[in-house]
Every structure is written in structure tokens, then in C-alpha cells.
Amino acid sequence: MSAPVSKSPATLHDVAREAGVSLATASRSLNGSARKVNESYRLRVVEAAQRLGYTTNLFAQAVAKGSTTTVALIVADIADPYFSSIAAGVIDAAGNENLVVTIAVTGRSSERELDTVRALRGQRPKVMILAGSRTTGSPYEEHLRAELSSFEDTGGKVAFISQDAAPFATVLLDNRGGARDLAIALAGLGYRRVAVITGPAEIRTAEERLDGFRTGLAEHGIPLLPEQIIHADFTREGGYRGTQELLASGAPVDLIFAVNDVMAVGVVSALRDAGVVPGQDIGVAGFDDIPTVRDITPALSTVRIPLEDVGRHALRLATGTATDAAAVQQAVSTETIIRGSTPPRDATAG
């Protein structure tokens, strides 16, 4: 017994024949164009298509029209809530414009990022959105820019999320300002001996947040010495290990700022595992306001970034749907959020 022969999908040609009209008429009545086809014909075509289970072959359409309906999104790690929230926003906005989004991950490797961009160009996406944070000093950065420029030269559009990546469109995250505001708020709560757990030095987002935080502290006359800064992976594990390292050093601390929430979550767990009560013995703050930080104990103080909006923004910026037509950069406002992880210091300190 032979397996059922796999028929190939119905083509526009089939539909036209079934409806007894020409290929051209079928095309016109099914897919856009300056519609000027007799309603009765149109109906017959639509019905024939229905009967045959016809679906436009987007690839073929793309080849014929020379343009696609694809947007490529490149993230470091889709399982990271930071990126998955942004992805949700991008996908949502894309849906509104009838665009399909393909997602690729780089695992935070600049090399893979470059490879990915190159591979994705084969898709001839209408736009490419790079959500990973930029690194400094990577030998691939330059090639990446070249690749992206070439992509734009050939009709594509790219949008970055994070820091300024001129000449490309960018949804600017105010890392410095947000961190500065947070530092000021925290200083106002009475924290004085702070440590920062940051990411690898090449990650610009980490550096900017560290820098902004330092600035804010300085405004309150609080120093941030090199030994109070610990570099670790930009992940939950990084935050965890960084905290262990900090604790081991015996440095007196009343506050730990982790440059992103995912790390901060690791900080909180590490503290607890070490018998230190987060929020009580030591304050903890993060950055991003990912969904889970409301649910850990104590709830985490952080800097809110409207992640989904950022994703939506990026897409609209790239497709030119953004209301602010001229804007090639859109800054997103951040908001300091104080929760239980950083109670007023004078009230809780021993």
C-alpha cells in the first residue's frame, strides 16, 4: 500500500482554471492590486480558491513583487523575559501591518550575531530589528555595521533597540538617566554603602547603567569605588555568583544594584541562600521591570522600561508607521519603581 501521494498546494493557475478566468484576473481579485475587476468574476475566483484550499504563495509573491512581508528580529536569548517581552511587542505590532516575524537568537555572541544577520538577509526581510545590547570593542561590530548598511542600501530598514547606533534608527533606552534616577531615589532612602553587580565590560547597556548609577550616587556624595563593582555574566547565574563573590569579600554593604532584573533575581536568591535577608539586611535593586520581579520576595525595586511598547515602537520606527515621522530615534521614558526590596534604610537598619 502506497502512502498518500502528497499533492502540491493549489496554485493561482489552478484557481484561474477552476474559475474559468485568466491568471491575471485571478491574481487581481485575490491579492490587492488596484482592484478593478468585475464583482461577479471576483466572486467566482474567490469561491474557486476556497474550494481548492488555495493560499497565496508568499514566496512567489515576494519574488514577483520584489518585496517581502517579513521582519527579522534578532535577540540574545528568547527565553530571557527581557527579550521575550520585546518580542511580544514586535509580533503584536507586526500583526497589525500584516507582517510575519522571524526570530533568531545570538546567545550574546557578536560573531553569531553577524552570522545571523548575514543569513537573515537571504530572507530579504523588509526590516531587521536588533534587540541585543551593543558591545564595544568587538571586531565584529564594524562588519556588522557594514552588513547592515549594505542591507539598507538594498532597500532594507534596520532598527536597533538600546543605545544609539547611528546611522540606524534606534529605540533609545535611557539607561543612564534611569539608573541615575534610581540611585538618587535609593540614596534618598538612606542607602550609603552600595555595591554594583554589573555585566561584562564590553556590554554597553551594562556600562551605561553603571555609569548613570554612579552619577546619581555622586550627587548625594556617595562614592562608588572599583572594589564595590563586580563584573559577572549578564544572566541570573551571573547575579548569583557575583553576589557570592561580594559576600565572600566581606565588604560592608547595605545595597546591591544589579544592572538588570534577571541578574537581580540571582542576587536575591544568592543572598537568601547565604542566610542574608534581602530587603532587610541588604537592599536590592534591578533594572528593566520584567514581570517576575513583582513576584519574588521581597518585590524588587527597579527601573521600569515598557518592554512591549519598546518592541512595538521598534517595528513602527522601522516600517515608518511611527507617528513622529521625522524621528529616527525614539527615546523611551523610564520610571523608578521602589518596592519592598529597598525599604527606607533608617527605618530598617539596626
Add this chain to the structure above:
Amino acid sequence: MSAPVSKSPATLHDVAREAGVSLATASRSLNGSARKVNESYRLRVVEAAQRLGYTTNLFAQAVAKGSTTTVALIVADIADPYFSSIAAGVIDAAGNENLVVTIAVTGRSSERELDTVRALRGQRPKVMILAGSRTTGSPYEEHLRAELSSFEDTGGKVAFISQDAAPFATVLLDNRGGARDLAIALAGLGYRRVAVITGPAEIRTAEERLDGFRTGLAEHGIPLLPEQIIHADFTREGGYRGTQELLASGAPVDLIFAVNDVMAVGVVSALRDAGVVPGQDIGVAGFDDIPTVRDITPALSTVRIPLEDVGRHALRLATGTATDAAAVQQAVSTETIIRGSTPPRDATAG
């Protein structure tokens, strides 16, 4: 001054001309085929391509070959860690086979799911992976199956994640068995008065877990009465509200089982907000073992599903890369994980 004219991307034709060879030779040396082209020619072609910044137009390639390198992944909500973890697995496995994955979200609407599948068919993906859990009694289910069957008839392959969706390939999640084992473990710890916060009745995953849990309890002679079962949204908020409802009812409970971790997280927060200490006053357990449940307090007891593996599995199942060639269904083993949210009852109860 005029804006730079957007050149169109270099075509294979351009490359061939630049290299002084025929179109066919260029094609052969650049993209696969049974390679048998003179090395010196190949080199010239490759260099020319490099010089022109040529990238294969995957769309055109797809049209010509009649097959694509796309896999479509359909999830309820990409920002939900359950789905984003699965997505990470799918993307990872896809990368190994040089496949690009496009993601679409349904927001848990069967109607949108159907629409999405239809739309995605236009992409002529090699495989379609449906990760959302199935619903029962939806008028769209039938249409969905028809659409998917038609998709398979025309050469596509579909894979489901969750419950049996014959005749389609499925990565089977042992919801019943996992929940049963959990119930048994929990009963063994001394819990007796349990409540379950489950999802909408149409969601099969929720029903299966509820059912399995009930079975496990029954084996210990513990009943699960209707009034001890609360239906809520399949989300964090659902868990939160369901708990409020439960608390308001005044029913005496020593354990709450939420049918998924995301809901369980809501349960824990609701308890805490109500002044009830989770894990101490009332035990809490979930299902899935999403990453964050390790980091909430107390850490959540749950049933572990290797989410990323599930994603990888699904892809391999669909592409036929699965080692177990004959398998059209792959069951994934679950593991009961007891953490701080369900300490031995006799030791903690007042």
C-alpha cells in the same frame, strides 16, 4: 541633493557576470547541489559574490526548488516563560538544520489560531509546530484539523506539543501522570485538605492535570470535591484572583495546586498579599518548572518538564531528524520536584 538611490540586492546573475561564468555554474558553486564544479571557477564565483555582497535570495530559491527552509511556530503568548522556553528549544534545533523559524502568537484564541495557521500556510513552511494547548469543544478545532490535514497533504508537516492530536505528530506531555505523581508525593508529605486552581474548562492541559491530580489524591483516599476546584484564567492573574476567591470562601485548606507554574506564582503572591505565609500556612505547588519558580519564596514545588528539550523534540519529530524514526509520538518524561513551598505537613502544621 537626492537621497542615495536604493540599489536592489545583487542577483546571482550579477555574480555570474562578474565572475565570467554561467548562471548555472554560479548557482552550483554558491548553493549546494551535487557539487562538481572546478575549484578555480568556484573560487572566482565566491569572490565575485563576496565583492558584490551577494546573498542568496531564499524566496526565489524556495520558489524554484518548491520547498522552503522555514518552520512556523505558533504559541499562545511568547512572553510566557513556558512558551518562550519551548521557543528557545525550537530555534536552537532549527538552527542546526539551517531552518529559520517564524513565530506567531494566538493569545489563546482558537479563532486566531485558525487564522494564524491559514496565514502561515502562505509561507509554505516545511513544518508547523503548534505549542498552545488544545481546547475541547471549540468550533474552530475541526476547521483547524482540516486546515492542517490539507497542509500535510500538500507536503507540509505538523507537530503538536501537548496532548495527542492524531493523526499529527505529537510531543506528548504526560500531564496526567505528572500530576498524579505530584499528588502522591504531596499526600505523602501529609497534605490532606487540598484545593486546585485550574484553568478554563476547555483547556485540555488544565483538565488533564486536574484529573491526574485527583487520581493521585484518590490513591491516598483524599477526596477532591467540586467546591475545592476553582476555575480561573490560565495566567498569573488567574492564579492570583483564584486564590483570592478561595480565601474568601473560607474553605480550610492546607495545600493549593495550581495547574501551571505561572498561575502558581500568582497564587503565592496572592497568599502573601492576604497575609498568609505560603509554604508555612498553606503549601503551594505548580506544574512546568519554569525558570522563575526557583527564585520566588518559597521555591515552588512543581512537576518538571524539560521545556527546551520539548521544543527541540518537536522540531526533530517534524523534520524527521528524530532518532526514533518510527515514532510519531514522543512522550516526554516528567519529574516531581519538591521544594520549600510544600514542606512536610506534620512538621509545620500547627
Add this chain to the structure above:
DNA sequence: CTGTTAGCGCATTCAC
């Protein structure tokens, strides 16, 4: 092994 030619499925310009 290389070049020529004919499609792939669709959009579109051009006559009718």
C-alpha cells in the same frame, strides 16, 4: 564539468 533553456508561482505591462 559547464553552459543553455525551461520552468517555479505570481504580478504586471501591454494589447484587445
Add this chain to the structure above:
DNA sequence: GTGAATGCGCTAACAG
């Protein structure tokens, strides 16, 4: 308005 013919970028026979 409608249909026939051409081309999009590429692959796959097909000859040389």
C-alpha cells in the same frame, strides 16, 4: 475591464 505575454531570482534537467 480582461487576457496574453514577460519577468522576478533561482534551480534543474538538458545538451555540449
